[in-house]
Amino acid sequence: MSMLIIENLHARVEGKEILKGLSLSVSAGEVHAIMGPNGAGKSTLGNVLSGRDGYEVTAGTVTYNGIDLLALEPEVRAAAGVFLAFQYPVEIPGVNNTYFLRAAFNAQRKARGEKEFDSMQFLKLVREKLKVMQISDELLHRAVNEGFSGGEKKRNEIFQMAVLEPQLAILDETDSGLDIDALKHVADGVNALRSPDRAFLMITHYQRLLDYVVPDFVHVLADGRIVESGDKSLALKLEEHGYAGLGEGVAA
Amino acid sequence: MSSSMINENSASTTLRDNADVAEALGRSYAAGFVTEIEMTGLPPGLDEDTVRQISAIKQEPEWMTEWRLEAYRHWLTMPKPDWAKLDIDPIDYQAISYYAAPKAGLKSLDEVDPALLETYEKLGIPLHERAALAGVAVDAVFDSVSVGTTFRKQLAEAGVLFCSMSEAIREYPELVRKYLGSVVPTGDNFFAALNSAVFSDGSFVFIPKGVRCPMELSTYFRINAQNTGQFERTLIVAEEGSHVSYLEGCTAPKRDENQLHAAVVELVALEKAQIKYSTVQNWYPGDENGVGGIYNFVTKRGDCRGDDSKISWTQVETGSAITWKYPSVVLRGDRSVGEFYSVALTHHCQQADTGTKMIHLGKHTKSKIVAKGISAGRSSNSYRGLVKMEKGAEGARNYTQCDSLLIGKQCGAHTFPYMEVKNPSAIVEHEATTSKISDDQMFYCRSRGISEEDAVSMIVDGFCKQVFRELPMEFAVEAKKLLEVSLEGAVG
Numbered sequence: 001m002s003m004l005i006i007e008n009l010h011a012r013v014e015g016k017e018i019l020k021g022l023s024l025s026v027s028a029g030e031v032h033a034i035m036g037p038n039g040a041g042k043s044t045l046g047n048v049l050s051g052r053d054g055y056e057v058t059a060g061t062v063t064y065n066g067i068d069l070l071a072l073e074p075e076v077r078a079a080a081g082v083f084l085a086f087q088y089p090v091e092i093p094g095v096n097n098t099y100f101l102r103a104a105f106n107a108q109r110k111a112r113g114e115k116e117f118d119s120m121q122f123l124k125l126v127r128e129k130l131k132v133m134q135i136s137d138e139l140l141h142r143a144v145n146e147g148f149s150g151g152e153k154k155r156n157e158i159f160q161m162a163v164l165e166p167q168l169a170i171l172d173e174t175d176s177g178l179d180i181d182a183l184k185h186v187a188d189g190v191n192a193l194r195s196p197d198r199a200f201l202m203i204t205h206y207q208r209l210l211d212y213v214v215p216d217f218v219h220v221l222a223d224g225r226i227v228e229s230g231d232k233s234l235a236l237k238l239e240e241h242g243y244a245g246l247g248e249g250v251a252a
Numbered sequence: 253m254s255s256s257m258i259n260e261n262s263a264s265t266t267l268r269d270n271a272d273v274a275e276a277l278g279r280s281y282a283a284g285f286v287t288e289i290e291m292t293g294l295p296p297g298l299d300e301d302t303v304r305q306i307s308a309i310k311q312e313p314e315w316m317t318e319w320r321l322e323a324y325r326h327w328l329t330m331p332k333p334d335w336a337k338l339d340i341d342p343i344d345y346q347a348i349s350y351y352a353a354p355k356a357g358l359k360s361l362d363e364v365d366p367a368l369l370e371t372y373e374k375l376g377i378p379l380h381e382r383a384a385l386a387g388v389a390v391d392a393v394f395d396s397v398s399v400g401t402t403f404r405k406q407l408a409e410a411g412v413l414f415c416s417m418s419e420a421i422r423e424y425p426e427l428v429r430k431y432l433g434s435v436v437p438t439g440d441n442f443f444a445a446l447n448s449a450v451f452s453d454g455s456f457v458f459i460p461k462g463v464r465c466p467m468e469l470s471t472y473f474r475i476n477a478q479n480t481g482q483f484e485r486t487l488i489v490a491e492e493g494s495h496v497s498y499l500e501g502c503t504a505p506k507r508d509e510n511q512l513h514a515a516v517v518e519l520v521a522l523e524k525a526q527i528k529y530s531t532v533q534n535w536y537p538g539d540e541n542g543v544g545g546i547y548n549f550v551t552k553r554g555d556c557r558g559d560d561s562k563i564s565w566t567q568v569e570t571g572s573a574i575t576w577k578y579p580s581v582v583l584r585g586d587r588s589v590g591e592f593y594s595v596a597l598t599h600h601c602q603q604a605d606t607g608t609k610m611i612h613l614g615k616h617t618k619s620k621i622v623a624k625g626i627s628a629g630r631s632s633n634s635y636r637g638l639v640k641m642e643k644g645a646e647g648a649r650n651y652t653q654c655d656s657l658l659i660g661k662q663c664g665a666h667t668f669p670y671m672e673v674k675n676p677s678a679i680v681e682h683e684a685t686t687s688k689i690s691d692d693q694m695f696y697c698r699s700r701g702i703s704e705e706d707a708v709s710m711i712v713d714g715f716c717k718q719v720f721r722e723l724p725m726e727f728a729v730e731a732k733k734l735l736e737v738s739l740e741g742a743v744g
Contacts, residue, residue: 095713
């Protein structure tokens with residue numbers, strides 16, 4: 001059975017319909033890339049799935065591990081294993097990065113009825129993850145995203161993902177604004193987290209991320225719907241021909 | 253760095269606090285209970301006889317009685333201050349009882365009424381344990397009379413005097429006469445004059461020349477009797493080259509009548525002396541509709557009397573229906589340093605008009621002001637600060653940072669910075685920001701699994717970090733908890 005089943009999803013932002021009947025199924029272990037032109041609804045999809053305020057679902061369903069995902073508060077979704085890597089990670093001045101992450105980690109564990117980690121246990125876990133992610137621990141001592149460079153912010157998102165170990169990771173344009181070295185680092189991080197139990201939804205505008213994180217499926221999102229699906233070759237085709245002309249011939 | 257500090261703090265709190273406290277803190281106003289102890293006191297009303305009676309009860313010498321009477325007579329001639337951005341119902345000074353005390357005369361901790369000790373326990377201040385655990389000497393003030401003082405011996409060995417003001421007046425009259433009223437004169441302002449006339453007790457600290465006080469000194473205040481004004485008087489004198497860190501914290505039981513609290517704190521720092529004064533203020537703030545709560549009119553002033561001296565105020569103000577308070581530093585000595593770190597939180601219908609005054613008289617004096625205001629509910633929160641560079645303040649510097657954080661749409665934050673610069677070589681810097689907890693920040697936290705309430709307290713804690721790290725660790729924990737409790741229901 002699929003981990004995530006999106007059926008005929010319609011969603012509005014500020015009265016404007018952005019998603020217009022989006023359907024998609026994602027199973028554990030799979031990496032799906034969602035591509036599409038600006039304004040197609042890519043980020044809206046990520047925000048609707050993670051429960052951001054201001055996104056009104058007008059029709060359709062989203063079933064996650066057999067439950068109605070849309071009925072859950074954002075923090076409940078997080079505890080259930082849904083993670084959104086933000087396109088624009090948010091700064092929280094004065095709040096230490098490690099402290100923030102431990103609060104999140106323990107809140108999720110508590111919600112799942114698991115035992116919370118004390119600071120020693122958590123520090124040990126963080127050290128292990130740092131090694132895997134090849135991130136300097138200097139990042140840990142700073143306030144959440146405060147004064148981080150674009151690349152540092154994105155890597156911090158991936159680092160959070162590594163610690164929180166979600167089942168469903170949604171990466172919202174994680175590649176945007178990164179130079180090639182930073183992109184490689186982020187991709188290495190994502191690849192290290194690929195597992196048979198975990199699914200990825202990678203929202204991206206460009207195919208270059210897909211050179212480093214090779215997806216199992218590529219979907220083209222245009223005008224609020226998936227207009228074409230295929231394997232990674234679809235992404236290359238898009239790179240060559242652009243988004244223009246896509247979706248034509250798909251029944252309305 | 254700071255995170256591990258918080259972690260350690262949480263651990264030490266768990267150690268110290270009993271379960272009731274933790275449970276109570278998780279709910280509403282934690283200190284809302286009344287201790288059943290027989291009280292003796294004066295009937296409501298204020299005239300010269302009242303002042304004489306208070307002085308007589310305290311077995312004060314004639315000069316002290318006269319000092320009080322002079323203050324009282326001056327008070328009668330003074331107008332009530334009305335310049336603050338506060339909406340205050342008229343106070344009937346004749347309806348207040350000016351002296352209340354636990355009935356039995358107490359000489360040691362063992363004689364303290366068990367109910368009283370229990371009260372401290374509930375508040376999380378188990379006198380012996382806390383003192384032993386934390387190495388803090390506690391001069392606990394219950395209503396108007398000091399009931400217990402610990403670690404007196406150890407302090408005495410270092411030559412430090414730490415006792416109640418009443419005792420100081422009896423035991424060290426020459427010191428009291430020399431310094432009392434020398435920083436805040438009896439006629440300084442309406443509330444200081446009132447305090448000078450009727451002050452019931454408080455703390456006296458004297459650190460002799462060259463002595464570094466071996467422990468942090470701490471006093472806990474608690475208003476207990478109904479309709480009893482609380483008029484604390486504190487005097488701290490640090491002689492040449494000495495150091496002292498003093499902690500003041502207060503909680504008051506819940507009740508409906510407004511209670512008046514008009515304290516005076518005077519600090520004197522002689523050459524190269526350093527005084528650090530930290531306050532966590534948690535008087536009863538009134539209910540959601542603004543019924544009840546403490547009126548807190550405080551005069552706190554430090555005098556950097558000697559060259560190279562330093563006075564630092566750190567305050568976390570979450571309580572009181574009305575707060576009127578401007579801890580100040582007079583930078584008299586050359587190269588003296590004044591600091592003010594403040595977090596003032598208002599919720600529901602609370603009103604706060606607080607800030608500081610830095611009066612630069614000496615050459616190359618420096619002052620730093622970091623004020624953080626948090627407003628929620630329908631509250632009003634004002635920062636009011638004066639930086640004055642007098643003619644002689646050659647090369648003096650001030651840096652002021654005022655940040656306001658708004659939670660919700662019905663609260664107000666105001667900043668009133670005053671600057672008077674009479675020396676052209678002086679430098680005054682002022683920065684101010686106003687921000688809101690953004691939807692983005694809230695969603696970011698929630699998408700990571702953190703609940704709305706925890707997200708708010710985390711963001712607020714981050715906002716206050718600059719001030720919290722100035723607090724002694726014990727207080728930083730309490731301050732953080734207080735903000736959490738005070739902000740309950742502010743979001744959502």
